[in-house]
Amino acid sequence: MISRRRRWPALLLGFTGAALLMTQASDSSAPIAVELGHIENAFQLSAQLYSGGEPRTGADFAALQRRGIRTILSVDGARPDVELARAHGLRYLHLPIGYGTLARSNTLRLLAASAASEGPLFVHCHHGKHRGPAAAALAAMQLGGWTTNRALSWLHLAGTDTNYAGLYQSVGSFRPVSTNALASVDRHFPEAQAPAGLIEAMVAIDRTWENLQSLTSVPGRSEEPLQAEIVLLAEQLREAARLPEAADLGGEFVALMNRSGETVIRAGVELKQRKLAEGRSAIRESCRQCHRQYRD
Numbered sequence: 001m002i003s004r005r006r007r008w009p010a011l012l013l014g015f016t017g018a019a020l021l022m023t024q025a026s027d028s029s030a031p032i033a034v035e036l037g038h039i040e041n042a043f044q045l046s047a048q049l050y051s052g053g054e055p056r057t058g059a060d061f062a063a064l065q066r067r068g069i070r071t072i073l074s075v076d077g078a079r080p081d082v083e084l085a086r087a088h089g090l091r092y093l094h095l096p097i098g099y100g101t102l103a104r105s106n107t108l109r110l111l112a113a114s115a116a117s118e119g120p121l122f123v124h125c126h127h128g129k130h131r132g133p134a135a136a137a138l139a140a141m142q143l144g145g146w147t148t149n150r151a152l153s154w155l156h157l158a159g160t161d162t163n164y165a166g167l168y169q170s171v172g173s174f175r176p177v178s179t180n181a182l183a184s185v186d187r188h189f190p191e192a193q194a195p196a197g198l199i200e201a202m203v204a205i206d207r208t209w210e211n212l213q214s215l216t217s218v219p220g221r222s223e224e225p226l227q228a229e230i231v232l233l234a235e236q237l238r239e240a241a242r243l244p245e246a247a248d249l250g251g252e253f254v255a256l257m258n259r260s261g262e263t264v265i266r267a268g269v270e271l272k273q274r275k276l277a278e279g280r281s282a283i284r285e286s287c288r289q290c291h292r293q294y295r296d
Contacts (some may be wrong), residue, residue: 026263031154037063041128041158046144048120051136051158053128055081061088069117075135076108076126078242082191091118093189097131099232100166103271106136107170111177112185114139130235133158134167142176163231200246205240208233209287230268233283237261253290260286 016196031051036042037060038051050069064072065088074080077096085092092292093113097106114121123139137151146154151171160167167259212229240246241257267282 031157034067035063036060036067039128040120040146043158044138045127045136045154049136049140049144050120050122051128051132052122054078054124054126055085055122058084058088061085061090064122065089068120069122071117071121071122072118073110073113073121073135074125075131076124077195077239078126079192079195079245094118094192095189096193096195097135097164098166099130099164099235099260102134102166102170107174108181108185109139110135111190112187113140113184115143115182116187116189125267126239129159130161130164130167133160134171137171138174141171141174148174148267149174161231163228164289165228181250195243198240198243201236201240201243205233205236208236209283212283220233227268234261234264234268256290258266260290264290 031043031045031186034042034044034050036050036052037055037057039055039060042050044050044051050064050067054074055064055072061084069090071091072085073079073093073095075097080092080094082092095106095109095113097110102110114123121139123132123136125135133155137146139153140146140154141148141151148171151174152168155168155171157291162168208229212226212233215226215229237257238261241254241261246254246257263282263286
């Protein structure tokens with residue numbers, strides 16, 4: 001439990017970050033695309049909040065520094081380049097999230113980290129299209145006075161896939177939390193966390209595959225849940241290909257995982273056209289090929 005004496009600095013730190021981001025409240029302009037080195041899908045949401053893809057080079061971090069950004073919040077699973085960020089005077093906070101509905105504990109930590117940021121904040125995931133924009137939307141709603149409609153419009157502008165129903169639900173149902181709730185959050189925000197292992201990734205992939213098979217076997221099923229699982233499965237395969245353990249297995253394995261993701265997307269088109277057998281068969285064969293070479 002946080003003592004009263006220790007709690008005051010946490011509260012003051014939160015108020016400082018909140019005061020900075022609250023400058024958004026009077027800014028009714030829409031987010032604008034900006035050039036930040038070679039960072040993908042970079043946007044400025046306000047004077048104090050930016051969103052985009054992963055910074056990968058010194059030029060990317062230098063571009064962030066020139067914008068006055070001092071804190072980077074990564075919600076991606078991969079370990080951020082903390083050392084390169086430090087070399088450019090930037091601080092990393094690493095709080096990975098998934099593509100589904102955010103747990104309240106995760107939401108509170110994202111908000112507390114945003115409130116505690118020093119100077120302008122840059123929020124990113126891998127490509128800056130799905131998880132990052134959702135996290136930035138929550139920060140803008142909590143600390144910048146954004147309405148739900150404005151936040152959802154931002155997701156569409158950023159290119160967040162509507163098949164990620166959990167991300168849209170997290171933003172659409174969000175209501176600002178109390179200062180006391182934020183003050184209760186542990187203020188230890190790691191610069192980098194080890195990515196989930198390949199075994200955990202495969203368990204999640206298997207679970208999604210089972211959900212997909214179940215949905216395709218339901219007569220008269222709704223299209224939206226099916227396509228949501230398709231998009232999620234493809235992204236899980238691509239994310240697994242980025243894990244260090246995947247690289248340890250060699251370039252052929254990484255390429256196979258990425259091809260599997262592409263196969264899933266193509267199968268999604270067939271499923272959408274009611275070619276259920278063809279779609280399921282394509283995904284199943286992709287899984288079997290990988291299992292024959294690397295698991296069985």
